[in-house]
Amino acid sequence: DRSPIHFVKNLRAPICIIHPQNDTRTPLRPVLRYVMKLLELGRTFELHVIPDIGHAIRNMDDLLKIVMPAVTFLDKYLK
Numbered sequence: 001d002r003s004p005i006h007f008v009k010n011l012r013a014p015i016c017i018i019h020p021q022n023d024t025r026t027p028l029r030p031v032l033r034y035v036m037k038l039l040e041l042g043r044t045f046e047l048h049v050i051p052d053i054g055h056a057i058r059n060m061d062d063l064l065k066i067v068m069p070a071v072t073f074l075d076k077y078l079k
Contacts, residue, residue, distance in 0.1 A: 016045070
């Protein structure tokens with residue numbers, strides 16, 4: 001199976017997961033299962049569930065809601 005959950009045990013670096021709450025193409029439930037596996041294995045991660053956004057980024061405000069957690073994460077872990 002190609003699901004990321006089958007490879008979580010190989011993860012060594014911190015990971016930032018940013019997921020829109022209203023994404024109907026990629027539901028939140030599998031992401032939460034992945035997060036539970038990360039917790040179980042003691043991996044370092046951040047989860048950002050972005051409210052009021054679906055699968056598509058439709059405007060600059062939505063883009064900023066997605067990009068800013070990534071920028072903050074990279075600033076924190078790449079120093």
